[in-house]
Amino acid sequence: MIAVAGAGAFGTALAISLASNGPVTLWARDAAASARMRERRETAYLPGVTLPAGIDITAEMAAVALADTVLLAMPAQTIRGFLEANRDALDGKALVACCKGIDLATLTGAASTIGAILPGATPAILTGPSFAADIARGLPTALTIACADEGAGHRLQRDLTTGNLRLYRTTDTLGAELGGALKNVIAIASGACIGKGYGASARAALMTRGFAEMQRLAAHLGADPATLMGLSGFGDLTLTCTSDLSRNYRFGLALGRGEAFDAGATVEGVRTAEAVAHLARREGVDMPITTLVAEVVGGRIEVAAGLGQLLSRPLKEE
Numbered sequence: 285m286i287a288v289a290g291a292g293a294f295g296t297a298l299a300i301s302l303a304s305n306g307p308v309t310l311w312a313r314d315a316a317a318s319a320r321m322r323e324r325r326e327t328a329y330l331p332g333v334t335l336p337a338g339i340d341i342t343a344e345m346a347a348v349a350l351a352d353t354v355l356l357a358m359p360a361q362t363i364r365g366f367l368e369a370n371r372d373a374l375d376g377k378a379l380v381a382c383c384k385g386i387d388l389a390t391l392t393g394a395a396s397t398i399g400a401i402l403p404g405a406t407p408a409i410l411t412g413p414s415f416a417a418d419i420a421r422g423l424p425t426a427l428t429i430a431c432a433d434e435g436a437g438h439r440l441q442r443d444l445t446t447g448n449l450r451l452y453r454t455t456d457t458l459g460a461e462l463g464g465a466l467k468n469v470i471a472i473a474s475g476a477c478i479g480k481g482y483g484a485s486a487r488a489a490l491m492t493r494g495f496a497e498m499q500r501l502a503a504h505l506g507a508d509p510a511t512l513m514g515l516s517g518f519g520d521l522t523l524t525c526t527s528d529l530s531r532n533y534r535f536g537l538a539l540g541r542g543e544a545f546d547a548g549a550t551v552e553g554v555r556t557a558e559a560v561a562h563l564a565r566r567e568g569v570d571m572p573i574t575t576l577v578a579e580v581v582g583g584r585i586e587v588a589a590g591l592g593q594l595l596s597r598p599l600k601e602e
């Protein structure tokens with residue numbers, strides 16, 4: 285039995301896709317919102333999409349406790365608190381983190397967070413190029429399922445593959461969680477670059493050098509370089525840095541244009557930029573683009589001055 289915890293855009297889209305395989309529980313933390321979704325079979329997160337009958341929408345954690353696999357589809361900064369608050373319901377299960385960010389307090393990704401809080405659980409990561417709006421409409425994509433336990437990884441790959449989601453398997457949870465988190469920061473930089481009017485050539489350069497620093501940090505921390513080259517790294521970086529459907533990219537666009545952005549939107553790259561800037565400094569890894577994004581989103585430097593700093597760095601080999 286599968287449950288999805290978090291009934292925002294991504295959790296609901298995943299539940300819709302998984303419901304084509306069999307019954308799914310979708311847990312929303314807000315009881316009133318859950319009742320509304322159950323009654324109307326729709327959600328403001330995915331306008332125009334009807335929720336299939338196979339999704340059981342609930343605000344009861346007891347319903348989640350019945351599942352053997354729980355997908356965690358909430359913002360990265362909330363995962364730790366959610367796990368701590370629901371230890372009894374979640375321990376011993378396969379917990380598949382679907383968030384893309386680095387925890388600001390611990391500077392770790394979701395698989396490490398799960399392992400630290402619930403030693404009896406099996407941590408896994410589901411990540412890769414995937415807009416909730418696409419998945420909810422049944423459009424196809426390919427994702428990475430990462431689980432250090434090979435047997436559990438095979439089971440999750442089988443259970444979470446659907447008619448529109450093709451899953452590739454790896455045991456490298458570290459590489460998978462880093463790719464998904466780090467690309468959001470580069471997407472903010474890419475949006476700011478376009479918003480400021482620097483053009484597509486500059487964005488391609490930023491994406492490429494951004495990818496270089498993603499790979500540098502991942503290799504330093506012990507991830508498999510091949511993971512970063514796959515769907516969770518290169519694949520998702522390409523999508524998020526080039527599409528208006530991305531909130532991280534659109535947040536960057538607004539920054540570049542000097543416009544306000546929806547304060548309630550989930551823009552993972554903001555806090556992850558700050559977390560990764562700390563992590564890079566602590567580990568002695570050179571990450572100039574991520575560090576500048578942290579400075580820009582923290583309001584300590586303007587986009588134009590940030591680009592000036594990048595261009596005036598000492599010349600080096602590629």
Ligand SMILES: NC(=O)c1ccc[n+]([C@@H]2O[C@H](COP(=O)([O-])OP(=O)(O)OC[C@H]3O[C@@H](n4cnc5c(N)ncnc54)[C@H](O)[C@@H]3O)[C@@H](O)[C@H]2O)c1
Nearest residue numbers: 291292293294295357358359360362383384414415416550
């Ligand atoms: N939207 C996408 O296209 C997409 C695709 C892939 C991955 N993701 C990732 O999924 C994660 C969630 O993104 P989203 O788009 O669903 O965000 P969202 O803003 O649409 O929804 C977030 C959900 O998390 C819930 N939530 C917030 N704080 C919580 C807490 N403390 N405890 C429990 N639940 C809480 C909210 O009630 C809401 O239902 C992010 O890490 C994002 O990077 C999103």
Ligand SMILES: O=P(O)(O)OC[C@H](O)CO
Nearest residue numbers: 412413414530531532533
């Ligand atoms: O809207 P974003 O920027 O959070 O991106 C959504 C997904 O991560 C794209 O794969």
